[in-house]
Amino acid sequence: MTTTSPGLDHAAGRLPSPPFTAEHEELRAAIRGWIEREVRPHVQAWEDAKWVPTAVFRRLGELGYTALAYPTALGGQGGDHVHEAVWAQEIGRGSSGGIAAALGAPTTIATPPIVKFGTPAQQERWVGPVLRGERVAALAITEPGTGSDVAGIQTRAERVDGGFVVNGEKSFITGGVRAQHYVTAVKTTNDGGHGGISFLVVERGEHPGVEHEDDPAALGADRGDGISASPLEKLGWHASDTALVSFRDVFVPEDHLLGELDGGFKLIMANFQWERLSMALGAVAAMEAVLEQTTAFVAERRAFGRRVADFQGTRWALAEMATTIEASRALTYETLRKHVAGIPVIQEVTMAKLMTQRALVEICDRGLQLHGGAGYMKEQGIERALRDARLGPIGGGTDEIMKDVLGRMMGL
Numbered sequence: 105m106t107t108t109s110p111g112l113d114h115a116a117g118r119l120p121s122p123p124f125t126a127e128h129e130e131l132r133a134a135i136r137g138w139i140e141r142e143v144r145p146h147v148q149a150w151e152d153a154k155w156v157p158t159a160v161f162r163r164l165g166e167l168g169y170t171a172l173a174y175p176t177a178l179g180g181q182g183g184d185h186v187h188e189a190v191w192a193q194e195i196g197r198g199s200s201g202g203i204a205a206a207l208g209a210p211t212t213i214a215t216p217p218i219v220k221f222g223t224p225a226q227q228e229r230w231v232g233p234v235l236r237g238e239r240v241a242a243l244a245i246t247e248p249g250t251g252s253d254v255a256g257i258q259t260r261a262e263r264v265d266g267g268f269v270v271n272g273e274k275s276f277i278t279g280g281v282r283a284q285h286y287v288t289a290v291k292t293t294n295d296g297g298h299g300g301i302s303f304l305v306v307e308r309g310e311h312p313g314v315e316h317e318d319d320p321a322a323l324g325a326d327r328g329d330g331i332s333a334s335p336l337e338k339l340g341w342h343a344s345d346t347a348l349v350s351f352r353d354v355f356v357p358e359d360h361l362l363g364e365l366d367g368g369f370k371l372i373m374a375n376f377q378w379e380r381l382s383m384a385l386g387a388v389a390a391m392e393a394v395l396e397q398t399t400a401f402v403a404e405r406r407a408f409g410r411r412v413a414d415f416q417g418t419r420w421a422l423a424e425m426a427t428t429i430e431a432s433r434a435l436t437y438e439t440l441r442k443h444v445a446g447i448p449v450i451q452e453v454t455m456a457k458l459m460t461q462r463a464l465v466e467i468c469d470r471g472l473q474l475h476g477g478a479g480y481m482k483e484q485g486i487e488r489a490l491r492d493a494r495l496g497p498i499g500g501g502t503d504e505i506m507k508d509v510l511g512r513m514m515g516l
């Protein structure tokens with residue numbers, strides 16, 4: 105297809121948009137090639153199975169694509185957030201929301217707190233194995249009773265000899281069935297505010313074995329460790345296991361406390377910026393893919409003796425979609441440039457997350473409409489893109505919370 109803006113199609117050999125350089129474009133080509141060969145052919149099967157095979161995590165561990173920004177001392181590739189941005193974009197455009205979430209969550213949201221706040225012993229134990237794809241980690245903050253209002257969590261960790269005993273439930277946990285450890289927010293005081301939250305790394309009991317590594321029932325069952333996890337049915341993100349996780353009198357040793365006791369709120373806040381920026385990057389790339397697919401479709405499809413692309417209304421729709429994408433990219437790339445330059449970007453990240461997640465829903469809907477009935481069918485993949493996109497304005501902080509953050513930054 106002909107693209108409407110520089111950089112819309114990275115594969116077309118255009119000059120990369122800063123902060124991406126030729127080196128990043130080489131990485132992009134390698135990741136895109138892997139996704140085309142080893143992921144895309146299986147997307148529908150993994151969506152239908154509601155599961156990404158565990159072997160894919162190990163393969164990714166060998167390739168190192170989810171370890172790009174981690175220091176080499178911890179088993180990472182020693183790159184930076186621009187390298188990681190390439191991964192976020194390529195998995196965002198080339199697979200499905202569920203696959204991107206399943207493969208990305210262990211390293212994008214569950215492991216950064218261990219790098220930032222963990223002791224060397226904790227890093228040794230919980231970073232390398234996740235980067236190598238030998239272990240899967242999940243971040244467990246949300247509960248059935250509270251999500252946006254983090255201070256309202258009810259999961260409690262009572263002090264006992266040598267550690268803590270944890271009781272409570274966590275909901276909507278990405279990778280919750282498969283995870284071998286949960287980076288878990290718990291209440292450690294009766295303080296009603298942000299002050300009484302701590303983080304514990306809660307490990308599952310002995311793994312049921314390689315023969316059960318793709319058996320959600322066996323993985324989710326209580327292994328005598330007081331932990332059970334059950335998958336939740338949802339609108340989109342089918343390939344990602346999203347679980348309700350229960351902790352019943354789970355003993356957690358003292359040295360599994362991450363960061364300071366009662367200092368967990370800081371840890372939650374530290375995680376948000378990159379999570380939200382990588383969601384924005386993934387959305388920009390996913391929007392580009394929808395535009396490309398839709399443009400190709402309307403150039404072929406005929407109605408009333410003409411190509412659908414020849415109707416002025418179609419051209420206007422595509423022009424508006426391209427403009428939305430360009431504006432989303434401009435804000436997101438500018439945010440990334442500032443972030444890698446070490447400039448605080450809470451405002452920009454919040455705006456980029458808010459703008460791109462809604463924009464992706466709109467672009468998928470308009471793209472589906474231009475496909476007519478074919479868009480409603482599974483074969484084109486655009487109905488899945490629309491269902492997957494709907495998570496964006498909710499996950500990682502809702503649109504309303506983004507607007508609230510911005511309003512407060514405006515002194516309102």
Ligand SMILES: Cc1cc2nc3c(=O)[nH]c(=O)nc-3n(C[C@H](O)[C@H](O)[C@H](O)COP(=O)(O)OP(=O)(O)OC[C@H]3O[C@@H](n4cnc5c(N)ncnc54)[C@H](O)[C@@H]3O)c2cc1C
Pocket residue numbers: 209242243244245246249250251252253275276277278279338341346495498499500501502503504505508
């Ligand atoms: C597929 C999926 C995967 C997820 N993965 C994870 C994960 O791995 N780990 C994890 O911990 N969590 C995860 N989440 C949870 C996610 O972060 C929360 O769903 C999200 O933060 C919103 O919380 P909530 O669902 O409790 O909604 P609520 O907080 O109950 O919000 C309900 C509605 O009220 C609005 N609202 C709330 N507060 C305000 C306010 N102050 N002003 C205006 N409106 C407000 C919200 O915007 C929303 O519209 C996942 C969620 C989904 C759907």
